[in-house]
Structures are given as C-alpha cells and as structure tokens.
Amino acid sequence: MSILGTRVVRNEDPELLTKGGTYTDDLIDERLDGAAHLIFVRSPVAHARILSIDTSEALKLPGVVAVYTAADVDLPIINPPMPMFNQDMTQTPLASDKVRYVGEPVAIVVCDDPYIREDAAELVEVEYDILPAVIGMPNAAKDEVLLWESVGTNTVVDFGTPDDLDPNLFDDCEVVVSHLIQNQRIHPAPMESRSGAASWPEGERLTAWIPSQGAQGAKAALAAQLGIDAAEVHVLTPDVGGAFGARFGADVEMVLTAWVAGKLHRPMRWSETRYENLLAMTHGRAQEQRVTIGGSRDGNMKKYRLEVLADCGAYPKIGGILPSLTRLMTPGTYVFDKAESIAKAVVTNTTPIGAYRGAGRPEATAAIERAVDIFAAEIGMDPADVRRKNLVPKFTEPHLTAFGALYDSGDYETALNKALEAANYEDLRKEQQLRRERGDAKQLGIGMSSYVEITGAGSESGDPNENATVEVHPDGTVTILTGTSPHGQGHATAWAMMASDTLGIGIDKITVIHGDTDLIPKGGGTGGSRSLQQGGMAVQKASIELVDIARTRAAELLEANEADLQFNIDDSGFSVAGVPSSTVTLAKLAEKERLFINAVFAAPGATFPFGAHLAVVEVDVETGKATLERIFCVDDAGVVMNPLLFDGQRHGGIAQGAAQAFLEEFIYDEDGNPLTASFADYPFLSATEVPSFDLVSMVTPTTYNPMGVKGVGEAGTIGATPAVQNAVVDAVSHLGVRHIDMPTSPRVVWEAIEAARSNSNSNGKVA
Amino acid sequence: MQVQITVNKKPRTDEVEPRQLLVHYLRDTAGLKATNVGCDTTSCGACTVLLDGVSVKSCTVLTAQADGGTVVTVEGLGGTADGGQMHPVQSAFREEHGLQCGFCTPGMVMASVGLLSENPNPTEHEVREGLEGNYCRCTGYHNILRAVLLAAQSPDAGKPEAQVSA
Numbered sequence: 001m002s003i004l005g006t007r008v009v010r011n012e013d014p015e016l017l018t019k020g021g022t023y024t025d026d027l028i029d030e031r032l033d034g035a036a037h038l039i040f041v042r043s044p045v046a047h048a049r050i051l052s053i054d055t056s057e058a059l060k061l062p063g064v065v066a067v068y069t070a071a072d073v074d075l076p077i078i079n080p081p082m083p084m085f086n087q088d089m090t091q092t093p094l095a096s097d098k099v100r101y102v103g104e105p106v107a108i109v110v111c112d113d114p115y116i117r118e119d120a121a122e123l124v125e126v127e128y129d130i131l132p133a134v135i136g137m138p139n140a141a142k143d144e145v146l147l148w149e150s151v152g153t154n155t156v157v158d159f160g161t162p163d164d165l166d167p168n169l170f171d172d173c174e175v176v177v178s179h180l181i182q183n184q185r186i187h188p189a190p191m192e193s194r195s196g197a198a199s200w201p202e203g204e205r206l207t208a209w210i211p212s213q214g215a216q217g218a219k220a221a222l223a224a225q226l227g228i229d230a231a232e233v234h235v236l237t238p239d240v241g242g243a244f245g246a247r248f249g250a251d252v253e254m255v256l257t258a259w260v261a262g263k264l265h266r267p268m269r270w271s272e273t274r275y276e277n278l279l280a281m282t283h284g285r286a287q288e289q290r291v292t293i294g295g296s297r298d299g300n301m302k303k304y305r306l307e308v309l310a311d312c313g314a315y316p317k318i319g320g321i322l323p324s325l326t327r328l329m330t331p332g333t334y335v336f337d338k339a340e341s342i343a344k345a346v347v348t349n350t351t352p353i354g355a356y357r358g359a360g361r362p363e364a365t366a367a368i369e370r371a372v373d374i375f376a377a378e379i380g381m382d383p384a385d386v387r388r389k390n391l392v393p394k395f396t397e398p399h400l401t402a403f404g405a406l407y408d409s410g411d412y413e414t415a416l417n418k419a420l421e422a423a424n425y426e427d428l429r430k431e432q433q434l435r436r437e438r439g440d441a442k443q444l445g446i447g448m449s450s451y452v453e454i455t456g457a458g459s460e461s462g463d464p465n466e467n468a469t470v471e472v473h474p475d476g477t478v479t480i481l482t483g484t485s486p487h488g489q490g491h492a493t494a495w496a497m498m499a500s501d502t503l504g505i506g507i508d509k510i511t512v513i514h515g516d517t518d519l520i521p522k523g524g525g526t527g528g529s530r531s532l533q534q535g536g537m538a539v540q541k542a543s544i545e546l547v548d549i550a551r552t553r554a555a556e557l558l559e560a561n562e563a564d565l566q567f568n569i570d571d572s573g574f575s576v577a578g579v580p581s582s583t584v585t586l587a588k589l590a591e592k593e594r595l596f597i598n599a600v601f602a603a604p605g606a607t608f609p610f611g612a613h614l615a616v617v618e619v620d621v622e623t624g625k626a627t628l629e630r631i632f633c634v635d636d637a638g639v640v641m642n643p644l645l646f647d648g649q650r651h652g653g654i655a656q657g658a659a660q661a662f663l664e665e666f667i668y669d670e671d672g673n674p675l676t677a678s679f680a681d682y683p684f685l686s687a688t689e690v691p692s693f694d695l696v697s698m699v700t701p702t703t704y705n706p707m708g709v710k711g712v713g714e715a716g717t718i719g720a721t722p723a724v725q726n727a728v729v730d731a732v733s734h735l736g737v738r739h740i741d742m743p744t745s746p747r748v749v750w751e752a753i754e755a756a757r758s759n760s761n762s763n764g765k766v767a
Numbered sequence: 768m769q770v771q772i773t774v775n776k777k778p779r780t781d782e783v784e785p786r787q788l789l790v791h792y793l794r795d796t797a798g799l800k801a802t803n804v805g806c807d808t809t810s811c812g813a814c815t816v817l818l819d820g821v822s823v824k825s826c827t828v829l830t831a832q833a834d835g836g837t838v839v840t841v842e843g844l845g846g847t848a849d850g851g852q853m854h855p856v857q858s859a860f861r862e863e864h865g866l867q868c869g870f871c872t873p874g875m876v877m878a879s880v881g882l883l884s885e886n887p888n889p890t891e892h893e894v895r896e897g898l899e900g901n902y903c904r905c906t907g908y909h910n911i912l913r914a915v916l917l918a919a920q921s922p923d924a925g926k927p928e929a930q931v932s933a
C-alpha cells in the first residue's frame with residue numbers, strides 16, 4: 001500500500017521536542033565565534049525630518065564597538081520592488097533625511113555584549129523636526145500631506161481608475177446595496193521574532209544566516225541590496241519559527257547586519273525584541289473596500305463592484321501588489337452578469353505592508369462574502385439560498401473568469417452543502433429563532449462563506465516550477481535537496497514520503513535538506529501554498545527519473561534487457577523477470593557511481609482550491625462579546641497527501657482567520673503612534689478563545705500535477721474570516737444591524753447594536 | 768553574584784549578573800538553547816520551564832531567584848538526554864501533531880507538564896484555561912489540546928522524569 005494519503009507523524013518532531021529547533025539565535029557555529037551584537041536605533045515618531053544625530057555618548061559606553069548612521073552606509077538606494085509602482089518612493093537602508101514610520105531604523109549600534117545593547121541605543125541622540133503624520137488610506141489619497149514632497153502624490157499604483165467603472169452598471173438591478181468595509185491591518189506575529197547573523201572575513205565570501213521563506217530569494221535580495229555579485233553570497237536558513245508570508249527576501253536589518261560584518265570583518269548577530277518585531281516586521285491586510293452589489297428580489301445577483309483602497313505603509317513593498325490579487329478574485333465563487341473592480345494603493349506613515357497568509361485573496365473573499373450577506377439581508381432571503389442560487393455550477397474543465405483567473409476545477413455548491421449539513425443548519429436556524437423570540441442575552445449567529453482561492457501561482461523566482469535533487473547512498477539512505485523552505489509545514493516528512501513511495505526506502509532513512517544556497521542554488525521557497533504541488537511533485541519526478549537511471553545501470557550489472565527488469569518497491573531493487581536470484585538494490589547500484597538526479601517539475605499554472613466554512617457564534621447583546629462556538633470547514637485542496645499535515649495547516653489558518661474576524665488589529669493613533677506594540681496590547685489569540693474545529697472532507701483533484709494536489713496553507717484565513725464575521729453580524733441582524741467591521745470586538749459590536757437601536761427608535765418617532 | 772542551580776539533574780555553580788534573567792542563564796550560561804524568548808511582556812510563554820516543579824515563565828524570573836533551586840527544561844524532560852525515551856507529553860505532541868514550527872513547543876510542553884502535575888485528568892476546558900498563557904501561531908491549539916489529553920492518559924505525565932515505554 002502506498003504511504004501517500006496516509007497519516008504519518010513527522011520526522012522533524014523528535015528533535016524539536018527534545019532538543020528544540022536551531023533557530024538563528026540558537027546558532028553555534030565557529031564562523032560566528034567572537035560575534036558582536038548589533039541593535040537598531042528606531043524612530044519614535046511617525047513622520048519627521050532628521051535634524052541631527054549625536055552618537056558621541058553611545059560611543060563612550062564601554063563595550064560599544066561602533067555606531068553607524070545613514071551618512072556612513074554606502075549601500076544602494078532601495079527601489080520599490082514592482083515596475084508599476086511609483087519608482088520615486090525610494091528608501092535608504094537607514095533613514096537619511098526623513099523618517100516615515102515609528103520603528104524605522106535610524107542608526108546602528110554595535111556592542112560586544114548583548115546585555116548592553118538597549119543601554120547603548122538609548123544614548124544615541126536624534127533631533128527630529130516633527131511633521132504631520134498621514135494615517136488612514138483616505139487621508140493619504142487626499143495628497144494633502146506627502147511622504148515624499150518631491151513626488152507630489154502618495155499613490156503608489158492604480159489598478160484601474162474610477163473612469164473605468166461603468167456608470168450604468170446597476171441600472172437593471174431591482175435592488176442595489178453598498179457598504180464600506182474595513183479589512184484591518186494585522187501583524188503576522190510568528191512566534192520567533194526576526195534575527196540574523198553574518199560572517200564576512202576580509203577577502204572571503206559573505207555567509208548570512210537568515211530565517212526566511214526561501215534562501216535563494218533572500219540571497220538575490222541580499223546581493224542586490226549590498227550591491228555585490230550574488231556569487232559572493234552564501235545564505236543559510238536556520239530553523240524558522242513561523243513566517244506566514246512575512247519572511248521573503250532580506251529585510252534592511254539583515255542587509256545591514258551583513259554590511260556591518262563586512263565593514264568590521266567581525267561576525268555579527270542581530271535579534272530584535274518583540275516590540276521591534278511588532279513595529280518593523282511587515283504587517284498584513286490593511287484595505288478599505290467599497291462593495292456594491294445589485295440584483296433582483298428573488299435572489300439573483302447580477303452586478304458587483306469592488307473598489308479597493310490599500311495601505312502600503314511607509315514604503316512600497318510587496319503589499320502594493322496584493323490589491324491586484326484581490327481584484328483578480330473579485331467575483332469569488334459566483335456568476336455575475338458583470339463585475340468590476342478598481343484598486344489604489346497609497347503610502348501612509350505606518351509600518352510597511354507585506355504578505356500575510358492569503359495575501360490579497362482573503363481580502364477578496366471577505367469583500368464578496370460580506371456583500372452577499374448584505375444583499376441577502378436586504379431582500380430578506382436566507383444567505384445560504386442566495387449563495388446556492390448564484391454559485392458557479394460544478395465544472396471539470398477550467399473556468400475562465402472575466403478577471404482572467406482560470407479556475408482549474410471546482411464544485412462550490414457541494415462544498416457549501418457539506419458545510420451546512422455538517423452544522424445541521426436548519427436546526428441552528430430554529431435555535432436562533434427561539435433565542436430571538438425569548439429575547440435571550442446570548443444570541444446565536446450563523447455565518448457562512450464560500451470561497452475559491454489561488455495557490456501555486458508562482459514562486460519568488462517567477463514561474464510555477466520547483467526543483468529537487470534525490471540521491472540514494474550506498475548505505476541505503478537517501479538525501480533530498482529541495483528548493484522549498486519549510487517553517488512548520490513538515491517538508492522533511494512530506495518529501496520523504498514522496499521519495500519513499502517511489503524508491504521503496506523507509507522515510508526514517510530519508511533526510512531532506514533545504515535553505516543552503518551552495519547546495520541548492522535554485523529554489524522558489526515556500527509561500528502562496530505552492531510547496532507540495534511544485535516542490536513535492538519535483539521530488540516525485542526526480543525519484544521516478546532516478547529509478548530510470550538505476551534501471552539502465554542494473555541492466556548492465558545483471559546483463560539483462562531493461563525491459564526484463566522489474567523494480568520491487570518492497571526491497572528497493574531490481575530483479576530480472578523469471579530469474580529470482582538475479583537482483584540488485586538501489587543502494588548497491590550507488591556503490592560504483594553516485595546515484596542522484598535533479599529534476600524540475602513545472603506546473604501548467606496555478607490551482608484554485610475552494611471550500612465553504614460555517615461559523616456559529618454566541619453574542620452577548622448586553623456586552624457585545626462574541627464567542628466562537630463551532631466552526632465547520634470544508635476545504636477542498638485536491639488529493640490529500642498526509643492528512644496529519646493537511647489538517648494541521650487548516651487548523652492554523654482557521655485560528656488566524658477567526659482571530660482577524662473577532663480579535664486582532666494593529667492600531668495607530670492619529671499621530672502615527674502604534675498602540676499595540678507589545679503582546680500585552682496586541683490581542684494574540686489564546687487557547688481559550690477558539691473551540692476545536694470541525695473539519696469536513698472533500699476532494700476534487702486537479703489535473704495540473706500527477707497527484708492531483710492543490711495548496712491548503714491559506715485556506716483557513718480565506719474561509720474562516722468572513723464566516724466568523726458574518727456570524728457575528730447575523731447574531732444581531734434582528735436588531736437592525738447590517739454590518740460590523742472587523743475585529744468584531746465587544747466595543748464594536750455593542751456600538752453597532754446601540755446604533756441600530758437608536759436608529760430604529762428615531763425612525764419610530766418620525767413615523 | 769554566585770548561584771547554585773540544578774539544571775536538568777546536573778548541579779551547577781555560576782557567576783552571573785544580578786540582573787540576568789533565568790531564560791538567559793539557561794540559554795547563554797548553561798548553553799541550553801531549547802527554551803525560547805517570544806516576547807518582552809510575559810505574554811507568550813515560549814520560555815516556560817519548571818522551577819522546583821512548578822511551571823514558570825523564565826523571562827520573568829531572575830537567575831538569582833532560582834538560586835538553590837531545581838530547573839527542568841525540555842532538554843531534561845523524559846529520558847532522551849540519557850539515551851532513554853521521550854516523556855509522555857513529548858510523545859503525545861508528536862502523535863497528535865501538536866507542533867509545527869516548533870518555536871513555542873518547548874514552553875508549551877513544559878507548561879503542559881506543569882498543568883498535568885497539578886491536574887492529572889483535566890477536561891478540555893481545563894486544558895485550554897491552563898495553557899492560556901502559552902501562545903502558538905501555527906496550530907490553532909486544536910492539536911495541542913488533543914496532545915495534552917492524550918498525554919493525560921499516562922498516569923505519570925505530570926512528572927518530568929516520566930518516559931514512554933520503548
């Protein structure tokens with residue numbers, strides 16, 4: 001029986017459980033012997049001109065090795081990463097003339113002893129001329145205060161303009177509803193804050209340890225930002241304590257750690273505090289959306305418009321491109337006569353926005369799923385019925401949307417029905433009705449989402465492909481080199497399973513190596529739920545090709561025709577048909593000559609997993625407190641390779657999605673001061689705030705790879721977020737509430753209830 | 768100042784700074800890198816260890832406060848350090864996939880041992896309450912809960928020296 005599809009516990013766990021992982025801060029390596037420790041002096045203000053920096057007092061502190069400011073740093077300017085972005089919004093590695101967000105690096109202090117870092121940093125005196133801060137996307141779009149005065153605008157990029165919108169779009173609609181929706185800024189919050197280490201002896205290459213989602217991309221970024229040839233850089237990826245999209249490339253802190261190591265020819269270590277992490281690791285989401293939906297009173301949705309205003313934070317990063325993904329997924333799982341979308345991305349005096357689990361797709365799903373519920377409420381129809389009436393029918397041949405997305409396979413109605421059945425939807429509605437009639441303090445809310453998303457769209461290096469090298473050693477062990485970069489996903493187990501299934505060698509004998517740019521020069525890393533469908537498939541392809549090579553060698557050794565050889569999975573060897581004594585194993589064949597191969601698997605395109613979530617919440621209408629009671633999740637990401645890993649990915653995503661819906665928000669005041677810059681203030685989800693999750697199985701294979709797998713890493717944040725939000729609104733919809741922005745915290749929910757009540761009271765008086 | 772602390776069954780005597788935190792003593796002085804620092808505010812629990820049998824957040828304990836005491840970290844749990852078997856909680860975390868990136872895991876495992884030493888047969892609700900001070904970003908806590916409930920089936924899962932049978 002094939003190991004694929006079975007529940008296999010992880011190879012990586014014994015070490016993580018008994019010795020702990022080796023994260024960057026844990027590294028013990030002779031190349032880092034005698035390392036100094038650096039710390040960044042960060043801007044305490046959101047927007048200001050730097051008038052002067054005095055480093056003299058810091059330099060006097062015993063143990064301080066050096067202090068650097070922008071005047072010392074001879075590195076290239078950092079240009080906006082996408083050609084369509086406004087290219088004049090440039091950044092210097094250390095702030096030079098201006099600071100543009102709280103937390104921006106202004107100076108570097110290098111110390112012998114990490115225990116004096118903070119003391120030393122406090123001695124650097126920076127004089128600021130404070131400027132008005134630009135906070136909030138609508139304010140930024142007014143262009144009254146500019147982050148770059150010389151540029152003349154705060155707009156980074158426009159994906160379409162209001163002129164592209166059809167003024168008559170909704171003319172044929174009986175019912176049109178519109179709402180402004182906030183998809184709030186959140187922090188990726190991996191458990192490991194950022195860190196880095198570098199060794200760059202005089203006349204030698206740079207070795208940099210960067211906890212990232214892809215060493216090869218980090219190497220390219222590092223070389224570019226240091227202005228050196230990539231051949232001069234060796235990047236290693238230690239264990240990574242979570243990433244969630246926020247660890248691609250090389251952040252300026254890592255570039256500067258390497259730069260100082262080269263400047264002083266002394267190994268350097270950098271690790272930030274959680275406070276710094278909350279300020280300076282890229283944030284996610286941060287979109288303001290205007291949804292407008294029109295149709296007929298019988299529930300037929302005809303037209304949909306999505307207008308997005310996206311926050312890039314202070315410097316345009318990958319966050320600037322995400323609205324285009326939101327736009328691509330505008331219609332979700334629904335059929336419209338016409339849908340349209342435009343997006344604008346602007347800079348504000350806040351932490352830059354990057355990718356966060358789902359990266360542009362959760363924002364699209366959140367918008368359409370809220371719009372559908374608002375439409376259903378307007379016509380007084382059950383939201384499940386409205387969805388069923390408008391879903392794209394089941395398809396097996398790729399379905400091209402008006403926005404150019406090619407959905408590979410889908411059956412959205414079955415997914416929705418499975419979620420409704422699992423939840424006993426009709427019974428839940430009856431219970432809800434009873435509570436409403438009784439006027440219970442704790443009202444029941446039922447919310448659903450239907451979603452489709454994009455996985456494996458490409459890699460950091462562009463095309464949807466990945467490579468793997470598989471080698472069988474004479475002792476019967478196997479080494480796999482992969483261009484993916486696991487940080488919790490379990491590739492050491494999953495790729496071993498892929499190879500084991502083809503080679504007939506147990507997974508306990510298979511070692512998976514990633515994150516070393518000398519050993520693995522090419523790789524697209526792990527992100528966008530691409531790894532299994534590209535990296536895993538490359539392992540399988542390499543394993544199959546390796547058996548083919550071995551067959552040729554075995555034929556020579558056994559003096560037989562290749563056609564007469566059969567490969568036996570049970571003993572990982574070849575035998576000659578009809579000659580039982582004539583056998584040779586892969587390990588034996590590796591004795592004479594190394595037995596290995598590198599293979600590239602190229603997918604024909606992205607896959608489009610889909611599903612439906614149904615959340616059940618209780619809302620205390622007296623306090624506004626919403627509690628997630630149950631969540632039923634159908635996540636169809638094609639064939640399941642290891643249900644243990646598959647479900648683990650779903651769990652984490654569901655929790656993060658639910659957390660965005662009712663808990664998390666990174667908040668700035670109007671002056672750009674962060675109000676949630678510690679885990680005491682940022683509401684990180686705890687074990688008491690979620691239930692166990694009800695997972696429902698559904699498998700619709702894709703034809704884009706031999707196994708039929710799609711990606712599942714981001715399903716949870718895409719499906720769960722709107723389901724939970726819709727449930728909270730649904731719980732109080734009978735009080736007249738139509739929409740509540742995320743996070744649906746007690747205060748926000750209570751205010752929505754009060755507003756609806758006073759609205760209905762005043763309406764009553766008028767009548 | 769000088770401290771005497773028994774760490775993972777080994778008595779140590781060390782000269783430390785009075786302001787040194789226990790987590791830094793474990794990581795930098797004793798060289799035990801499994802215990803991690805995840806925040807600055809005693810919020811996340813990644814640094815949880817057992818001090819005199821009670822789970823504590825070692826980022827909020829001074830080394831000096833542990834003087835004369837006994838500390839167990841995840842490296843000293845069960846019998847793997849001496850060639851023996853994993854502790855029932857470690858084993859259950861693997862069996863139930865209660866870890867992904869592994870960063871919160873040493874603290875989560877030690878908090879779970881501490882929880883089971885106080886309450887050997889917790890309900891689901893009690894496990895969730897008991898681990899409220901330990902954050903995990905990867906698992907959504909679903910499998911951590913299952914792991915602790917599985918471990919609780921071992922009668923001595925609250926004892927740091929317990930091992931699963933080979």
